[in-house]
Amino acid sequence: xxxxxxxxxxxxxxxxxQVEIANFDQDLLKLLQVVEVVEFREIMKETCSEPLxxxxxxxxxxxxxxxxxxxxxxxxxxxxxxxxxxxATGGINALKNHKPDYKYKVEVYGADATMPHLxxxxxxxxxxxxxVDLAIPGxxxxxxxxxxxxxxxxxxxxxxxxxxxxxxxxxxKENICRYELQDTCLGVVARAGCGALCPSNGIPCEACRxxxxxxxxxxxxxxxxxxxxxxxxxxxxxxxxxxxxVEE
Ligand code: SF4
Ligand code: SF4
Ligand code: SF4
Numbered sequence: 021x022x023x024x025x026x027x028x029x030x031x032x033x034x035x036x037x038q039v040e041i042a043n044f045d046q047d048l049l050k051l052l053q054v055v056e057v058v059e060f061r062e063i064m065k066e067t068c069s070e071p072l073x074x075x076x077x078x079x080x081x082x083x084x085x086x087x088x089x090x091x092x093x094x095x096x097x098x099x100x101x102x103x104x105x106x107x108a109t110g111g112i113n114a115l116k117n118h119k120p121d122y123k124y125k126v127e128v129y130g131a132d133a134t135m136p137h138l139x140x141x142x143x144x145x146x147x148x149x150x151x152v153d154l155a156i157p158g159x160x161x162x163x164x165x166x167x168x169x170x171x172x173x174x175x176x177x178x179x180x181x182x183x184x185x186x187x188x189x190x191x192x193k194e195n196i197c198r199y200e201l202q203d204t205c206l207g208v209v210a211r212a213g214c215g216a217l218c219p220s221n222g223i224p225c226e227a228c229r230x231x232x233x234x235x236x237x238x239x240x241x242x243x244x245x246x247x248x249x250x251x252x253x254x255x256x257x258x259x260x261x262x263x264x265x266v267e268e
Contacts, residue, residue: 024073024174027059029093031086032113032143033079037104038062040160047167054174072097074173077152080106080113080143087149094150099173101154102146103166105261108155109230113143114263144264154179159228159261162214182212183232186225190216198224204247206258209235228261237266 028038041048042063058068075097081090094100105111116124125133132138146152156169165181172179186207190197193216198205203224207216210227218225231237237258244254259266 023054023056025058025068025070026055026074026076027057027068027072027097028061028076028078029059030061031077031079031090031107031146032082032140033104033106035062035078037078037106037158037160040163041166044163044167047163051167051170055170070096074099074101074170076101076103077107077146078104079146080110081146081149082113082140082143084141090146090149099153100146100150101156101169101173102152103156104161105157105159105228105230106143107146108157109145109262110143110264111159112261112263115260116140117142117263118259157181157211157229158214162217162229164215165213184212185232186210186212186214186216186219186227186229188212189214190219190225192216193220195219199243199247202247204244204249204257206240208243209237209240226260227258230262231265235265 028041030038038060039062044051057064058070058072059066075093077090077093077100081087102108106113110117125138129135129138145155147155154169154173156166158165169179169181189212190207195216198219205219205224206227207219207225209231210225211229211232213229216225240258241251241254244257245251249257255266
């Protein structure tokens with residue numbers, strides 16, 4: 021049987037999703053038994069220009085000049101998977117869409133802020149530039165989910181990503197709700213699939229996987245305000261990983 025050729029590419033991102041996959045440990049070894057990785061900048065120096073079975077793309081589309089590179093990847097890949105929240109929705113990068121660009125550049129890069137490669141537009145999902153076959157949320161991607169979804173793709177099964185809130189996974193684990201502990205939590209509208217990782221480890225969910233479809237954002241903000249948060253802070257909290265979804 022022909023071993024599928026796969027490659028990993030990065031665009032605007034912290035590369036944390038690549039690092040996460042490189043740290044998959046035993047799961048990575050299992051993956052390497054069923055696919056041939058021909059390009060993956062974080063772990064190998066080889067590059068490839070051949071046709072691909074799957075192109076995995078990390079990071080947001082935030083520079084018009086990246087469109088051509090994305091289109092070339094699309095042309096030679098049978099399937100394109102946007103992985104990680106930056107690629108799936110714009111993720112945390114999309115916070116910049118709510119502020120004048122120069123402010124971030126100067127704050128982050130200081131005197132280097134005028135360098136040409138820092139000329140960016142709004143941070144958008146990869147699907148804003150090219151058709152994407154699957155978008156996997158998570159900041160970073162969840163190991164078990166990534167392996168399951170890749171396995172589905174390789175077996176020709178339709179991959180599924182939960183469209184119910186983290187609360188459902190949290191309740192199954194019998195965690196004490198953060199709200200019972202006078203804390204806050206976005207798990208009420210956050211997309212499940214991580215096994216309620218954060219509340220299961222004693223910290224609130226920040227919705228790094230984005231929200232379920234049609235989340236009740238008004239209720240979320242109202243709930244956060246009831247805990248004592250200022251309205252502007254509640255709004256900022258709600259859009260930390262979902263800035264392309266939550267308006268000013
Ligand atoms: S989704 Fe998160 S971990 Fe992955 S590249 Fe973006 S910021 Fe980094
Ligand atoms: S801790 Fe968060 S995820 Fe868990 S039940 Fe409460 S609101 Fe839902
Ligand atoms: S619990 Fe929330 S913040 Fe934590 S990994 Fe899951 S979706 Fe992300």
